[in-house]
Amino acid sequence: MQIISTKKELQAAVAACKNAGKTIGLVPTMGALHAGHASLVKRAVAENDVCVVSVFVNPTQFNNKEDLAKYPRNIQRDAELLSNLGAHFVFAPTPEEMYSAEEMNTTFQFDFAGLDQVMEGKMRPGHFNGVVQVVSRLFYLVQPDKAYFGEKDFQQLAIIRHMVERSSMAGTFGDLKIIGCPIVREESGLALSSRNERLSAEEKETALAISKTLFESLEWAKEATADGVLNNSAEAVKKVQQRVIDTINAVEGLEVEYYEIVDQTTLLPTDTFNHAIGCVTVYCGPVRLIDNIKYTN
DSSP states (O other), X not given: OEEEOSHHHHHHHHHHHHHTTOOEEEEEEOSOOOHXXXXXXXHHHHHSSEEEEEEOOOGGGOSOHHHHHHSOOOHHHHHHHHHHHTOSEXXXXXXXXXXXXXXXXXXXXXXXXXXXXXXXXXXXXXXXXXXXXXXXXXXXXXXXXXXXXXXXXXXXXXXXXXXXXXXXXXXXXXXXXXEEEOOOBOTTSOBOOGGGXXXXXXXXXXXXXXXXXXXXXXXXXXXXXXXXXXXXXXXXXXXXXXXXXXXXXXXXXXXXXXXXXXXXXXXXXXXXXXXXXXXXXXXXXXXXXXXXXXSOO
């Protein structure tokens, strides 16, 4: 496995692979890798001739400088894990290598078709501008055949798919396929996240109530839609939504920032559980955690 730190070196390595007729899979990450990331890398290795993994804590997608500073970093541990998983290249640039000073200080502009105005976008203005900025740059540098993203960041996945659909009209990224991969959870049910490293043992135990409540809400949805009055209506959806919020907020140490039940494609509020997903953000102490649950596939 080769660790690459410059765009020039990365493009040269990719060009050699392309010239040899090899397919390339890309897994963009911000490091602090866990079993969720490993599942993406394993799939990329299995489905492509070459696997490229980026390890880059992208400063342009952080609204909070303190959050950026506290984001866990351990490139040596990450590199060891990626080598064991069979990755071929790790791209680990500095912010100065990825962006010019002007790019670092200018908001990246993109037409999100409203996907950035709800949930995470509402709470973290400009966050997805930074996400699209870095992901589009990685796509340009690597020109992958497939790129792999976890469904835990469901809104991010929807926005990246939108970006590729728009860009495909211009042929910017060729025939790139975006592969969404299921959430990986601890045996307890807690969704794996790099931010989990910031939780104390007690907070980690408390955070279990998030996934527990989401899974329970599947049964609540069935109960609500079985009710002749509610019957898969906006009222039924609101009833389940509020019950999730109240249940999590009743746990000491947890505070819901939002819980929205939305259409999986548009990310807009829905009045049916068909093709719906529930997305939640919860503060566990000072740590901001996200999770989601699909009510139907």
